[in-house]
Amino acid sequence: MQLQATNSPFDQEQAELLNKLIPTLTEAQKLWLSGYLAASQSLAAPRGPAAVVKHGSILPVSKEVTILYGSQTGNAQGIADNSSKALKEKGYEVTVSSMSDFKPNQLKKLKNLLIIVSTHGEGDPPDNAISFHEFVHGKRAPKLEDLRFSVLSLGDSSYEFFCQTGKDFDKVLEELGGKRLTPRVDCDLDYDEPAAEWLSKVILGLNEAQGETASEAFQEASATLAEEATYSRTNPFHAEVLENINLNGRGSNKETRHLELSLEGSNLSFEPGDSLGIYPENDPELVDLLLEELHWNPEEIVTVNKQGDVAALKQALIANFEITVLTKPLLQQAAQLTENERLHELMSAGHESELKSYLSGRDLLDLVHDFGPWAVSPQDFVNILRKMPARLYSIASSLNANPDEVHLTIGALRYESFGRSRSGVCSILCAERLEPGHTLPVYIQHNQNFKLPANGETPIIMVGPGTGVAPFRAFMQEREETGALGKSWMFFGEQHFVTDFLYQTEWQKWLENGVLTKMDVAFSRDTEEKVYVQHRLLEHSKELFHWLEEGAVLYICGDEKNMAHDVHQTLIGIIENEGSMTHEQAEEYVARMQKEKRYQRDVY
Structure with missing residues (x-):
C-alpha cells in the first residue's frame, strides 16, 4: 500500500520519501529500523517497569515466559533450550517443557507463551505434542485473553502440509483470545537464521521498554542459538x-x-x-547432466551463501545445494526465471493436484528439461535453490x-x-x-524422545525391521556395558533369513549371554504368505501385554507410513483384547504410555 497524507500521519513530502525508501529495504534493514524506532520511543518515555495498555489501563508486563516444544528428532527441543538461555540472560524467568510434560490446566495462568514445534508425517504433530494439540483444539481449552504468544514452526517445504502443526497452534491460540507477541515464523530445513530472527523479535516484543535495537537482538539471538559444542550442525x-x-x-x-x-x-x-x-x-554424474542441459560452464564462480563464500559452479551443485527434491516454493521462484507458459499454468490457481503430482518423483534436472528456456545466469539460478x-x-x-x-x-x-x-x-x-x-x-x-529407561531393571521391547534395527544395536551394546538387568525383547523383520538378517551373530551372542532375553523375527519373502513384525507381536499378544503391565517400555524404529502405523494399530488391538478393554480404553492406555515415556518412536 502506498503511503499518502490522507491515510497516514505523514505530510505529503514525508510520504513520498518513505514510498521511495521502503521498497529498497531488505528484511534485515526493516527489522533494524523497527528496533531503532522502538528504542527512540522508549528512551524518550519515562523510565519504569515494562507495561502494556489493556482496555484503557496500564498493566505491568510479566517477566515469566513459558516455552513449550514439540519435537520428534530433537531440533525443536534444542532451539527451546537455547532460547531459554537467551531470555534468562535478559532477566526473564523461563520455564521450558515438552508439551507432553506440561499440565494443560496451567495454560490459562500463563502470560507469555512461546511454542516451538515441528510437523511430522502428513501434517501431524510430533508424538510428544499430540496430547497438548488435542487439548487446545478441544472443548476444555480455556479462554486466553491475557496471553501473549508466538509460534516458531519447523518443517520441510517438500511436504504438502509444510509446518502444519505450527500453523494449527498459531490459529487456535488466537481463536482462544491470545495476542501475538510477534508473527509466526515457518522454517524450512535450514532453520538457523529464521529461528534467530524469530527469537530476536520475541525479545523485542517482550522487552520493548529496554530500548534494545533489533540488530542487537538478532546478533545476540544468533550467538545464543548457535551450538555450544566446538563441532555442531553449523560447524560439522x-x-x-x-x-x-x-x-x-x-x-x-x-x-x-x-x-x-x-x-x-x-x-x-x-x-x-x-x-x-x-x-x-550430490552424484557428480547428475550434476554433469544438469550443467549439460543448461549449457553452463562448470568452472564459473558463484556465491554459495549469505556470508559471500564462493565456489566453482559444478562444485557448488555437488556440495552446497539440493538438486534431487522439488518443492512448491522452488517452482514458484523458478517460474520467475522463465517465460515457459506450461510452468506458469502449473503454478496458477486450480492446478494444485497437477502440481502435487509433478513434484513427486522428479528432480531439478526434470525441471530444467521440462520448462526451459532458462535465460538467466547461473548465479540467479542457484540463488533459488535450497541449501543441502x-x-x-x-x-x-x-x-x-x-x-x-x-x-x-x-x-x-x-x-x-x-x-x-x-x-x-x-x-x-x-x-x-x-x-x-x-x-x-x-x-x-541429540534426541531425548528416544532413550533407554534410567532404571536398568526396566523391561524393554524393541520393534525395528530393516535399518530400524540400528538404535537397538546401540541399546544392547549400552546395556551390556552397564550391566543392566532388565528383560529385553527384540522384534526384527526383513525379506530373507539367509541374506538379510542384519547383525545376526551379534543378536545370537546377546541371546546367549542373557543381555537379550527374547528375539522374534519375520522374514516376509521366506513364506508363502508374507509375515511382518506386527504379525509376530500378535502371535505373542498375551506375553506382550504381560510385559506392558509389568512396566516395559516399547520402542519402534523405522518406516512411519506403513510399518509404524501397522504396529501401532496392532498394539491397540492387543491391549484391547488382552486387557478386556474397549477400543477407546486401549487408545487411552497407549496415550498414557506415551505420556509416561513408555512408548517411544523414532520413525521416518
Missing part, C-alpha cells in the same frame, strides 16, 4: 571412515551399509537413541562400547522414476563413492 566435524561393509549376503535384493566413523579429536558425545547428521554430496540439508541416521553403537567411534546402518536407495534411474543422495554416496580413509561432515543430533 569431518569424521574419517574406518569401515564400510555391505551387511547383506550375495543375492539379496537389498544393500545395507554398516559404516564405522572416527570421532577422535572431536569431543563429540552421544547416547543410544541419538542420531548422526551427515551433510552428503543434512540426513539424519539413528546411531547404531554405544559410545561406552566403542569410544571415539560412531556406527551407522544405511540402506542404499535406488529406484526408477519417469524413465530415469534415481538414487538416495547420502545412501548411494555411502554405497558407491565412500571408502575407508575418506571423511564425512557430521554432527550429533
Whole structure:
C-alpha cells in the first residue's frame, strides 16, 4: 500500500520519501529500523517497569515466559533450550517443557507463551505434542485473553502440509483470545537464521521498554542459538571412515551399509537413541547432466551463501545445494526465471493436484528439461535453490562400547522414476563413492524422545525391521556395558533369513549371554504368505501385554507410513483384547504410555 497524507500521519513530502525508501529495504534493514524506532520511543518515555495498555489501563508486563516444544528428532527441543538461555540472560524467568510434560490446566495462568514445534508425517504433530494439540483444539481449552504468544514452526517445504502443526497452534491460540507477541515464523530445513530472527523479535516484543535495537537482538539471538559444542550442525566435524561393509549376503535384493566413523579429536558425545547428521554430496554424474542441459560452464564462480563464500559452479551443485527434491516454493521462484507458459499454468490457481503430482518423483534436472528456456545466469539460478540439508541416521553403537567411534546402518536407495534411474543422495554416496580413509561432515543430533529407561531393571521391547534395527544395536551394546538387568525383547523383520538378517551373530551372542532375553523375527519373502513384525507381536499378544503391565517400555524404529502405523494399530488391538478393554480404553492406555515415556518412536 502506498503511503499518502490522507491515510497516514505523514505530510505529503514525508510520504513520498518513505514510498521511495521502503521498497529498497531488505528484511534485515526493516527489522533494524523497527528496533531503532522502538528504542527512540522508549528512551524518550519515562523510565519504569515494562507495561502494556489493556482496555484503557496500564498493566505491568510479566517477566515469566513459558516455552513449550514439540519435537520428534530433537531440533525443536534444542532451539527451546537455547532460547531459554537467551531470555534468562535478559532477566526473564523461563520455564521450558515438552508439551507432553506440561499440565494443560496451567495454560490459562500463563502470560507469555512461546511454542516451538515441528510437523511430522502428513501434517501431524510430533508424538510428544499430540496430547497438548488435542487439548487446545478441544472443548476444555480455556479462554486466553491475557496471553501473549508466538509460534516458531519447523518443517520441510517438500511436504504438502509444510509446518502444519505450527500453523494449527498459531490459529487456535488466537481463536482462544491470545495476542501475538510477534508473527509466526515457518522454517524450512535450514532453520538457523529464521529461528534467530524469530527469537530476536520475541525479545523485542517482550522487552520493548529496554530500548534494545533489533540488530542487537538478532546478533545476540544468533550467538545464543548457535551450538555450544566446538563441532555442531553449523560447524560439522569431518569424521574419517574406518569401515564400510555391505551387511547383506550375495543375492539379496537389498544393500545395507554398516559404516564405522572416527570421532577422535572431536569431543563429540552421544547416547543410544541419538542420531548422526551427515551433510552428503550430490552424484557428480547428475550434476554433469544438469550443467549439460543448461549449457553452463562448470568452472564459473558463484556465491554459495549469505556470508559471500564462493565456489566453482559444478562444485557448488555437488556440495552446497539440493538438486534431487522439488518443492512448491522452488517452482514458484523458478517460474520467475522463465517465460515457459506450461510452468506458469502449473503454478496458477486450480492446478494444485497437477502440481502435487509433478513434484513427486522428479528432480531439478526434470525441471530444467521440462520448462526451459532458462535465460538467466547461473548465479540467479542457484540463488533459488535450497541449501543441502543434512540426513539424519539413528546411531547404531554405544559410545561406552566403542569410544571415539560412531556406527551407522544405511540402506542404499535406488529406484526408477519417469524413465530415469534415481538414487538416495547420502545412501548411494555411502554405497558407491565412500571408502575407508575418506571423511564425512557430521554432527550429533541429540534426541531425548528416544532413550533407554534410567532404571536398568526396566523391561524393554524393541520393534525395528530393516535399518530400524540400528538404535537397538546401540541399546544392547549400552546395556551390556552397564550391566543392566532388565528383560529385553527384540522384534526384527526383513525379506530373507539367509541374506538379510542384519547383525545376526551379534543378536545370537546377546541371546546367549542373557543381555537379550527374547528375539522374534519375520522374514516376509521366506513364506508363502508374507509375515511382518506386527504379525509376530500378535502371535505373542498375551506375553506382550504381560510385559506392558509389568512396566516395559516399547520402542519402534523405522518406516512411519506403513510399518509404524501397522504396529501401532496392532498394539491397540492387543491391549484391547488382552486387557478386556474397549477400543477407546486401549487408545487411552497407549496415550498414557506415551505420556509416561513408555512408548517411544523414532520413525521416518
